[in-house]
Amino acid sequence: MTLGLDEEHRELGASLRAWAAGLDGPAAVRAAEGDPAETFEKVRAAAAGMGLAGLALPASAGGDDGSPLDVAVALEACAHALLPGPLLGPAVSELLLAGGHPGSDAVVGLAPGAPDLVWDAPSATHLLLPAPGEDDTWVLVEAAAVDVEPVVALDLSRRFGRVRAPWSGGVAVTGLTRARVRRTTVAMAAAEASGVARWCLETATSYAGVREQFGKPIGSFQAVKHLCAEMLETAEAVTAAAWDAAVALAADEEQAAFAADVAGAVALDGAVRVAQTCIQVLGGIGFTFEHDAHLYLRRATTLRALLGGGDVWAASLAARAASGVRRRVEVDLGGRDAGVRDEFRTRVAEVAALPEDARRAALVERGYLTPHWPAPYGLGADPVTQLVVDEELVRAGIGRPDLKIGGWAAPTVLEHGTDAxxxxxxxxxxxxxxxxxxxxxxxxxxxxxxxxxxxxxxxxxxxxxxxxxxxxxxxxxxxxxxxxxxxxxxxxxxxxxxxxxxxxxxxxxxxxxxxxxxxxxxxxxxxxxxxxxxxxxxxxxxxxxxxxxxxRTTLANERVAMASSRLGVSTERAVALAGDATPAEQVRVGHAVALATVCTLLGVRTTLRSLAGHGPGAESSVAKLLGVRSRQDASELVVELLGERVVLEADDPQVAADVHEMLMTRCLSIAGGTTQVLRTVAAERILGLPR
Incomplete structure (x- = not known):
């Protein structure tokens, strides 16, 4: 799966992938070793002709009024093809400058990190820089007014610049802060990381399906299957985090910052790991300069170096979570709930008015307990109606009872049983x-x-x-x-x-x-x-x-659920303990928060796919694997954070509950199919590797 979920973004991503593939990015990167200016200019001109330059600008500045998610989808597609030259920095600048941008013909270099390191400086007509000696003031200056030395670095597909001498002048950008620059940059960098991870996953699995050793495709060996399945897990996490960071840029500052921290903690490291594993699957051919894999590893590693590793973002995320912030992802139903919302709100209120011991029967009678089941046991509800029912029950403070194994038994009887x-x-x-x-x-x-x-x-x-x-x-x-x-x-x-x-x-x-x-x-x-x-x-x-x-039965009308802002029992408990933790432990708490949030995002993306009329994607299969890891790792982290209290306060009810949760979660990677078996299934059924 890629970043785009609705038809518009899916079509945008597909068309840009096809277009970008025709430019042969890796060949252009190699050609740029001799003459980067000419090569990069050709790609920039092609991108401008495709409408990428100015995508995020308002029409008044010669742009297309594109959203941050539009830009992220475009960057993911371009990174998948490893298009070189000035793409990421100018895209971020467009989002930051909006109406104050010099125009769609301008290429704006950016310095989101160190003030003397400018992204895309050799190609830039303008530079967006922090003002010298000023506190959180940003200025837009013409590139000719700043002495910048070109830098060739690890990422051969880009050029950077080092400011060599003091400079002054420029136009101050109103309302722009380092925090906003940083979260916008990491959101778009995460989109590129998603494109890198997708290419590496596709390349590795394609090779594993045809490369033979010992008379069999290497993809038929369980060890290789598991490497590829783990790449899938990481790639889905990277994509989900990148998608949410782009979406959240349009939300309030608190939510945007939280989503950016999650993307920084997950996407940058994740893309590096997938690129490394791709080379491992490719074997000797992956270690050659002629193969393209190392160029993607160079891109991913440079993104992480420029923006900081996952630990930096995890530390920030832990502090944000400890202050009470949680990611609240709202599904926009686009007005499709207008015809049913009032009716359900009224009828749910009637249930809420009943004595608590009478509510379950009322939920069953109305079909609200399992709205996705067919009548008379449910509503045969489409995804929109299911979400409306969920939201109204939450609004009324009504929880659904857990059917436990009955939630598996009854659907089979419904679909295959007799009327009796x-x-x-x-x-x-x-x-x-x-x-x-x-x-x-x-x-x-x-x-x-x-x-x-x-x-x-x-x-x-x-x-x-x-x-x-x-x-x-x-x-x-x-x-x-x-x-x-x-x-x-x-x-x-x-x-x-x-x-x-x-x-x-x-x-x-x-x-x-x-x-x-x-x-x-x-x-x-x-x-x-x-x-x-x-x-x-x-x-x-x-x-x-x-x-x-x-x-193996599931009802054709799959359950669609609304997202929860809670992180899970153990992750919430780890956040509560983070105040007394060491800095290293707080980083681990941040990573736990990031993974728990990603698990929620995978569910949201599955819901949005259903709303768009598509069946479950890879994220629904990956959710179980990542969800198990999240619960196990978080419960183990809680016990580690407790330290000696596990012994000294063993009779404390909260400590006992924490220990019990840590022990109980060991079953999660066994029950319902072991993690190893599920990875084999994912490799075969989703990635298409041979049995």
Whole structure:
């Protein structure tokens, strides 16, 4: 996925990528070693002809009134093609100067960091510089009035300049601050980092799919799959952070600063890591000067050097979070909620007026508990309606009860069950009359459910099936009323066939439940032994032998959720402890805040894709992997921040809860498919690497 989500930005990004690819940026970079002025001028002229110069300027200054996100989408596309020359600095300057810009024909060099280091100085007609000896005053000067020495640095696709002598004059820019310059620069640099990361990911996975070693494509080796999947995770995080930083530039200063800190903490380091891993996947060819990979590594490393590594931004983010700031991402429904908002607000208010113990039934009756489910159990709601319902419930202070395993069982019954099964199980699940557990995993079949051995034998006389086997890691089995269960009904069929989906009454004769004490000390997991358990025919979902397909069911109308501004239990706790932490620990808190925020942003981007009429993208698959890492790392960080209190205050309820959370989150990278298995799946199904 790229930065753009709606049709306009997707088309802009696609057209610019195609155009930029035709300019052969890497070849131009190599040509610039001999004559950078001529080469860079050709690219600049082509960019101006394409309309990139002046994209962010108002029409009064000869521009196109483009938004910061428009500019970010353009920069991402140009970075993907590694177009050289003055692009980033002038783009940032356009956003900063707006009506005060000298015009779309001007190239403005920028000094966002050290006052004597000017970006794109050799090509610039004007320079935007901090005024000498002034406190946070910026001036726009003609380049000819400043003595600037060209600098060739690590990034061969750009030229910089060093101010060699004192200078004076220029026109002061009203209202421009270092903070605004810095957050605008990092937002646009993050967009470039996204383009770099995308190119590196695509290049590595394409190569891994065809390069053979030991008679097989290297992409079929799990180690290479995992490298590429980790690149995908990082690239999605970089893109999400860059997108939000660009969007937030139009928000208030507090929100823009928070989003910029997240982008600085995530995108700059992330692009470097993806570029490094790209070279690792490419192997020897990636280490040659002839291959383009090192040029992208040089671009990413220079961006980080100029703007500071992730730790610098994380420290700022930790302080911002400690002061109470959180990223509040609002989804613009574009007026599409106008026809339904008032009705839902009125009806939700009616639910809020009920006694608390009557609200759940009212939510079920109105379809508000699961609005994405079809009627009569939901509203069959489109993404806009789902968000409206969510927002109105939050406004009224009404929380939805957690269906737990019922949230997996009921959708399967809805989509594949009979009318009688839907009537019997779905509504009681919603109202809480029926609780569920999941009898899938076995001692020899965890993530590999196709290897399950629990067998189901037909009993014609009894009108059902006899199930025998052992299930394990079964959450809530000791309190569940019913279970969804996979069992093998045809031992001679291929592994993924001959499996049937059953609904099992947990009170049936022949079921033995043995609690499994977890490392937390709790016993939520259980072993479940099935000894000739009769399951009647009316509790078979779908057709016998079709259980594997049913087990992977989700409703076609996927759930769309609104974003939360909270960072998660452990991350919020880490922020609360940050005041007594060392500077190094505060940096770690900042990184935890950044990752938790990115996880929220991935969800927002999935929602926006749904609103635009598109199915889930890579971010929805990556969200689980990054979400697990966020919760595990944050809970471990909290315990580290507590230090000796873990021992000295072990009986303190808060400390005990912190320790319990750290221990409990170890299951997250195992439950629902281990992280390693999910990375393999992502590499094969999203990146297209061979099995």
């Amino acid at each position: 099964q839907r009537e019997r199980f779905v509504r009681p699940t919603l109202t809480g009359e029926i609780g569920w557990c999941q009898l899938f995993s076995e001692p020899g079949a965890g993530s590999d459910l196709a290897s399950l051995r629990t067998r189901a034998v037909r009993d014609e006389a009894a009108g059902g099936w006899r199930l025998t086997g052992q299930k394990v890691w079964t959450s809530l089995a000791h309190e569940a009323d019913w279970a969804i269960c996979l069992a093998r009904t045809d031992p001679d069929a291929p592994r993924h066939r001959g499996i049937t989906y059953f609904l099992v009454d947990m009170g049936s004769p022949g079921i033995e439940i043995r609690p499994l004490r977890e490392l937390t000390g709790d016993a939520m997991f259980n072993e479940v032994f099935l000894d000739d358990v009769l399951v009647p025919d009316d509790c078979v979902v779908g057709q016998p032998g079709d259980g594997w397909r049913l087990a």
